[in-house]
Amino acid sequence: MQMAVQQTLVPVDEATLQAVATEEKMDLDTLQARVQNGEVVIWGEADGAVKPTAIGTGLRTKVNANIGTSPDFSNLEDELDKLHAALTVGSDTIMDLSISGDIDRIRREIRAACDVPLGIVPIYQAAIEAQQRYGSIDKMTVDQIFEVIERQAADGVDFMTLHCGVTRRSVAALDSSERVCGIVSRGGSMLAKWMEDNNAENPLYEHYDRLLAILRRYGVSASLGDGLRPGAVADGSDRGQISETQVLGELVLRARESGVQVFVEGPGHIPLDQIAGNVILQKRLCHNAPFYVLGPIVTDIAPGYDHITSAIGGALCAAAGADYLCYVTPAEHLGLPTTDDVVEGVITARIAAHAADIVKGVPGAAQWDEQMSRARRDLDWTTMTELAIDPGEVIRRRGERASLDPAACSMCGKFCSMKIDQTRHHAGT
Amino acid sequence: MQMAVQQTLVPVDEATLQAVATEEKMDLDTLQARVQNGEVVIWGEADGAVKPTAIGTGLRTKVNANIGTSPDFSNLEDELDKLHAALTVGSDTIMDLSISGDIDRIRREIRAACDVPLGIVPIYQAAIEAQQRYGSIDKMTVDQIFEVIERQAADGVDFMTLHCGVTRRSVAALDSSERVCGIVSRGGSMLAKWMEDNNAENPLYEHYDRLLAILRRYGVSASLGDGLRPGAVADGSDRGQISETQVLGELVLRARESGVQVFVEGPGHIPLDQIAGNVILQKRLCHNAPFYVLGPIVTDIAPGYDHITSAIGGALCAAAGADYLCYVTPAEHLGLPTTDDVVEGVITARIAAHAADIVKGVPGAAQWDEQMSRARRDLDWTTMTELAIDPGEVIRRRGERASLDPAACSMCGKFCSMKIDQTRHHAGT
Numbered sequence: 001m002q003m004a005v006q007q008t009l010v011p012v013d014e015a016t017l018q019a020v021a022t023e024e025k026m027d028l029d030t031l032q033a034r035v036q037n038g039e040v041v042i043w044g045e046a047d048g049a050v051k052p053t054a055i056g057t058g059l060r061t062k063v064n065a066n067i068g069t070s071p072d073f074s075n076l077e078d079e080l081d082k083l084h085a086a087l088t089v090g091s092d093t094i095m096d097l098s099i100s101g102d103i104d105r106i107r108r109e110i111r112a113a114c115d116v117p118l119g120i121v122p123i124y125q126a127a128i129e130a131q132q133r134y135g136s137i138d139k140m141t142v143d144q145i146f147e148v149i150e151r152q153a154a155d156g157v158d159f160m161t162l163h164c165g166v167t168r169r170s171v172a173a174l175d176s177s178e179r180v181c182g183i184v185s186r187g188g189s190m191l192a193k194w195m196e197d198n199n200a201e202n203p204l205y206e207h208y209d210r211l212l213a214i215l216r217r218y219g220v221s222a223s224l225g226d227g228l229r230p231g232a233v234a235d236g237s238d239r240g241q242i243s244e245t246q247v248l249g250e251l252v253l254r255a256r257e258s259g260v261q262v263f264v265e266g267p268g269h270i271p272l273d274q275i276a277g278n279v280i281l282q283k284r285l286c287h288n289a290p291f292y293v294l295g296p297i298v299t300d301i302a303p304g305y306d307h308i309t310s311a312i313g314g315a316l317c318a319a320a321g322a323d324y325l326c327y328v329t330p331a332e333h334l335g336l337p338t339t340d341d342v343v344e345g346v347i348t349a350r351i352a353a354h355a356a357d358i359v360k361g362v363p364g365a366a367q368w369d370e371q372m373s374r375a376r377r378d379l380d381w382t383t384m385t386e387l388a389i390d391p392g393e394v395i396r397r398r399g400e401r402a403s404l405d406p407a408a409c410s411m412c413g414k415f416c417s418m419k420i421d422q423t424r425h426h427a428g429t
Numbered sequence: 430m431q432m433a434v435q436q437t438l439v440p441v442d443e444a445t446l447q448a449v450a451t452e453e454k455m456d457l458d459t460l461q462a463r464v465q466n467g468e469v470v471i472w473g474e475a476d477g478a479v480k481p482t483a484i485g486t487g488l489r490t491k492v493n494a495n496i497g498t499s500p501d502f503s504n505l506e507d508e509l510d511k512l513h514a515a516l517t518v519g520s521d522t523i524m525d526l527s528i529s530g531d532i533d534r535i536r537r538e539i540r541a542a543c544d545v546p547l548g549i550v551p552i553y554q555a556a557i558e559a560q561q562r563y564g565s566i567d568k569m570t571v572d573q574i575f576e577v578i579e580r581q582a583a584d585g586v587d588f589m590t591l592h593c594g595v596t597r598r599s600v601a602a603l604d605s606s607e608r609v610c611g612i613v614s615r616g617g618s619m620l621a622k623w624m625e626d627n628n629a630e631n632p633l634y635e636h637y638d639r640l641l642a643i644l645r646r647y648g649v650s651a652s653l654g655d656g657l658r659p660g661a662v663a664d665g666s667d668r669g670q671i672s673e674t675q676v677l678g679e680l681v682l683r684a685r686e687s688g689v690q691v692f693v694e695g696p697g698h699i700p701l702d703q704i705a706g707n708v709i710l711q712k713r714l715c716h717n718a719p720f721y722v723l724g725p726i727v728t729d730i731a732p733g734y735d736h737i738t739s740a741i742g743g744a745l746c747a748a749a750g751a752d753y754l755c756y757v758t759p760a761e762h763l764g765l766p767t768t769d770d771v772v773e774g775v776i777t778a779r780i781a782a783h784a785a786d787i788v789k790g791v792p793g794a795a796q797w798d799e800q801m802s803r804a805r806r807d808l809d810w811t812t813m814t815e816l817a818i819d820p821g822e823v824i825r826r827r828g829e830r831a832s833l834d835p836a837a838c839s840m841c842g843k844f845c846s847m848k849i850d851q852t853r854h855h856a857g858t
Binding site: 070071072073099100124127128137180181182183184185186188189190192193196231232233234235269271272273298299300301302303304305307308309311312315316319330331332333334335336337338347348351352354355356358359366368369370372373374376377384387388389390393394396397398400401402403404405409410411412413414415416417418420421422423424425 | 566609698732733737748765776783795817854
């Protein structure tokens with residue numbers, strides 16, 4: 001199996017590998033070996049329009065921002081604003097989840113303006129076009145789904161979320177369990193509904209080889225979606241979720257054998273004590289494919305604050321081995337995010353990812369904190385501001401709540417512990 | 430030892446015990462046994478001005494909000510505003526950390542307006558009065574410190590942070606280690622400076638029996654402060670911290686023997702992978718005294734977002750057994766918090782505490798989430814709003830980003846997964 005994978009995987013050019021190795025401070029041979037065995041997925045090209053970016057074992061935990069129109073807020077300019085804002089605050093990748101307006105045009109405009117890897121979820125557009133043409137999602141045809149996938153691939157997206165694990169068997173497992181929240185994935189619910197109404201298997205599963213052929217032709221990575229992810233902490237790690245994960249594990253191997261880079265999406269809503277176990281299970285069942293998590297959210301009771309509930313879960317999940325965090329904004333469960341929500345979501349996810357990278361031993365991660373701590377000890381506000389994950393926020397808050405003592409802050413002023421401690425003879429190193 | 434403790438602990442009246450047992454859904458005998466062996470600390474009285482509130486094994490994780498003046502923002506009305514805001518959004522306790530203005534008057538006004546347990550840090554006022562009277566913190570005298578402690582106790586505070594573990598030996602341990610950030614506790618730095626300048630032992634340690642006598646007389650609990658806590662993730666679990674914790678463990682036993690309720694404060698800044706170990710160590714060395722954590726913050730690089738860095742650490746710490754979380758606001762490391770910061774801090778800490786309570790098995794915790802999830806499945810926005818930790822934020826966001834489809838939200842509109850999934854025959858339970 002290992003040999004077959006090594007022979008067939010889409011080759012990544014040397015310059016791109018070198019760019020990633022340098023950026024990540026990883027030995028080139030190690031990186032190459034991990035790309036070959038599927039533990040690392042690489043997007044972009046050293047001399048291309050998309051910045052070389054990689055996810056997987058030993059690499060910095062990456063952050064994705066979802067943007068895109070909805071029926072209620074369907075404005076390309078707004079989404080381009082969100083794109084620019086997300087890139088400005090350091091989102092590593094973007095997903096365009098548009099479900100309203102001229103979806104092709106929106107995607108192409110976002111692609112043109114986006115210099116980081118771009119992902120998409122083809123089933124949305126396929127379902128929406130079926131509704132527009134035939135009046136119902138149920139009327140979506142297999143050829144139509146694949147036509148949309150090829151159209152999107154041809155536009156140069158880097159990866160696609162494909163809910164291939166929403167099979168008749170895994171949906172039956174979900175339906176026979178005592179799940180509180182059913183199917184909470186937009187794509188998963190569309191597919192399960194279509195499968196029931198047409199008494200048919202999931203086309204993305206049944207025609208997986210056809211799918212892989214398109215992905216390989218256009219050099220698009222497969223993000224195997226978790227259409228049956230739990231959407232309530234009560235549903236965490238249940239039969240539906242695990243049944244789907246098992247299917248995804250099989251599909252990881254088939255993607256690798258076909259020369260398609262592949263990674264796997266994960267939950268969702270998970271209680272704190274199940275997070276590490278979920279990562280172990282996912283990595284084991286999915287053959288160490290990079291793990292892309294949507295949260296996980298650790299409590300359901302905080303709509304308006306789900307950037308925080310997901311930061312808790314995301315940090316823990318990444319520390320346990322997840323490689324890539326999809327941001328969650330404060331608007332989650334309540335509405336389409338604004339640009340401000342996007343900014344808050346990206347920064348919060350970056351904080352979670354970085355907290356994990358410190359303990360994952362990602363090169364440079366702990367050093368960043370130590371530099372900040374030294375600047376804090378020295379009351380060096382210029383360096384503290386420069387090193388802050390959001391320098392603008394530091395400047396804003398320091399301006400609004402300034403201390404008369406410029407060396408201190410207005411919490412303690414002259415009673416600053418750093419100032420007092422520096423007057424001791426034996427203090428510090 | 431156990432017998433001695435049972436004989437001498439300040440008795441908690443039956444009605445108060447019963448009020449806590451009912452509120453916490455804990456068997457009365459279990460609660461009483463845990464109060465007696467020191468695993469639970471109770472404040473307030475069933476028929477008094479302070480709501481009966483308890484921290485410790487098996488109880489809901491509690492949240493504290495720090496308020497109080499600083500030299501730069503020294504306005505009683507502002508602090509009373511913060512008090513009311515903190516109570517409105519569900520802070521379980523309040524600490525008044527005022528270090529400017531008429532500190533006695535501020536404390537008394539806050540006490541009068543505060544119907545939950547109130548804590549204080551006497552060394553601040555002692556140091557400030559020494560500076561005012563004698564021109565320097567170094568001139569603080571032992572009698573003066575104890576006079577302040579008694580004055581504050583007589584005002585009816587419920588607990589006091591006492592940095593008794595900042596001993597000559599533990600400070601030497603800190604100074605001989607390679608700590609990045611030195612002493613970052615305001616009280617800790619004041620005491621260490623005083624000790625050095627006076628070539629003397631910490632009076633709160635040296636005269637611990639005198640301290641306990643005052644606490645016992647006024648029924649005030651001891652919150653053994655961690656004046657040597659790490660203030661950088663690089664300093665987590667270092668010699669200085671652990672040396673102090675060992676001292677605090679000895680002092681826990683002496684407090685119990687003297688009939689004084691006692692709990693222990695903990696870090697601080699700690700990397701994610703050291704949090705569970707810190708809780709185990711703290712509980713073991715401190716004889717299962719309730720553990721009150723100040724964070725922990727899991728990365729240093731996010732000033733402006735330390736409510737989030739501490740939510741990550743606090744959730745994990747509470748899940749591992751910490752009993753009581755001191756909030757951290759977005760203003761931490763940058764300035765004195767505003768009322769908005771206080772609100773954000775309390776809600777964020779409550780989210781972290783609740784995420785932990787789900788996995789701690791605290792009665793009612795998981796049920797809250799399940800009710801929310803059922804309302805979410807049913808698209809019952811009235812119930813979702815009522816159950817939200819911040820209903821006002823749900824209403825505000827739903828108002829600003831409303832969907833034309835009142836059953837859905839503006840993220841998906843008619844493509845809501847809940848709506849689609851409900852049309853499947855086999856869906857749900």
